[in-house]
């Protein structure tokens with residue numbers, strides 16, 4: 477089929493590339509000229525494992541095109557996917573201005589019937605609003621169906637997730653339109669769940685909110701474990717063996733970040749508030765997450781008392797491993813807090829340095845290896861569990877740091893291993909390893 481995808485961010489580009497890979501002819505449209513130019517040159521504008529190779533393969537095969545020209549992009553399209561951002565407004569609700577602009581673009585340039593698929597995460601009712609806007613604005617005689625097809629991929633594994641998803645949700649008012657979208661997706665071999673439009677829209681928010689709830693729940697359990705002498709990893713393993721609970725998303729840490737959980741949980745409380753429903757549970761999930769981001773900072777203050785004049789290393793800046801995305805990354809808040817306390821900060825990330833520079837205060841010194849970050853540091857915050865960071869030998873902290881005091885916000889090291897080393901180690905929901913004497917002997 478001839479498909480256009482509007483917006484080439486994490487969702488749009490991966491969707492466009494994947495749809496071309498299963499045989500469709502896909503034109504990706506973006507207003508960002510630099511992005512489009514890069515993609516034409518075979519360079520992915522985002523870091524996603526496996527994406528660039530697949531993009532190049534399908535461009536060379538003549539199935540994948542990039543343009544900034546909506547008219548050209550829509551000219552042959554039978555289906556148009558909308559994958560532009562829906563960022564949060566100041567009150568937490570979803571900002572639909574990019575969606576509204578795409579609707580205008582479609583109405584202005586399309587002179588044939590088509591199906592519009594909304595992939596962006598949008599509040600319940602938005603697909604019907606999009607349909608109304610289109611019906612008002614399109615040329616006479618043109619029929620446009622709107623289908624909700626929310627996206628569930630994770631950054632860092634988006635290509636894998638697209639080909640190995642748990643389900644494809646299709647929400648439609650007319651079964652014919654739903655059938656077309658099902659047919660398009662058939663080669664993925666992923667189970668399809670068809671429903672009405674509003675339920676499809678809600679499935680997306682409810683899924684993200686539920687996953688965020690799981691994370692805040694285990695973080696609360698972790699904080700209690702830490703005080704009672706229990707070990708949250710054992711607790712999570714024991715809980716996860718119950719199939720009704722499941723073992724995934726029970727990793728305690730310094731909370732969830734990223735472009736979606738923070739914004740979608742706030743948007744859902746706002747969606748509920750609009751119909752006078754106080755979503756107390758979700759509000760608590762958000763509050764717990766905000767508190768959790770400050771966890772390592774509180775640990776450090778408790779440990780050192782005064783932090784002014786100290787030197788800190790921050791390892792990992794992206795909101796999670798395998799991405800260069802810095803949206804709502806815990807590292808931003810942590811670096812600000814450290815600087816405010818008068819701490820000198822050296823930071824390292826294997827991939828996200830360029831994106832980090834745009835959002836992390838400039839007083840932070842960016843360095844090009846873990847060793848440089850750790851050299852002469854009084855303490856380290858481990859913020860993102862990149863493989864490279866997890867593989868730093870514990871002995872290296874002793875070798876490089878002034879005092880090997882570790883605050884591990886992602887529980888990267890097994891306590892059994894840590895205990896073999898002369899370091900001081902604080903993690904989340906597990907007992908600290910306090911080799912004070914040994915620490916005193918270092919250097």
Ligand SMILES: NC(=O)C1=CN([C@@H]2O[C@H](COP(=O)(O)OP(=O)(O)OC[C@H]3O[C@@H](n4cnc5c(N)ncnc54)[C@H](O)[C@@H]3O)[C@@H](O)[C@H]2O)C=CC1
Nearest residue numbers: 483484485486487505506507508559560561562596597627
């Ligand atoms: N990032 C993720 O992992 C996931 C995101 N989502 C949802 O998907 C949507 C998109 O998210 P991301 O891909 O992260 O966004 P993004 O911000 O990375 O990309 C959006 C792209 O749309 C382009 N754009 C904006 N207006 C345009 C227009 N009128 N015409 C053409 N292009 C236009 C922008 O230049 C940008 O490249 C959001 O609603 C998000 O909540 C859903 C699942 C996963």
Ligand SMILES: O=C(O)[C@H]1O[C@H](OP(=O)(O)OP(=O)(O)OC[C@H]2O[C@@H](n3ccc(=O)[nH]c3=O)[C@H](O)[C@@H]2O)[C@H](O)[C@@H](O)[C@@H]1O
Nearest residue numbers: 627628629630631725726727729731732733734736795796
């Ligand atoms: O709507 C979206 O944008 C996407 O949001 C999440 O995907 P993503 O944000 O890319 O990454 P996750 O792997 O879910 O991690 C989100 C945050 O939660 C944290 N997390 C995750 C899992 C866990 O057990 N503990 C934990 O603290 C991560 O460190 C990260 O900061 C969802 O997992 C996707 O299904 C969804 O499509």
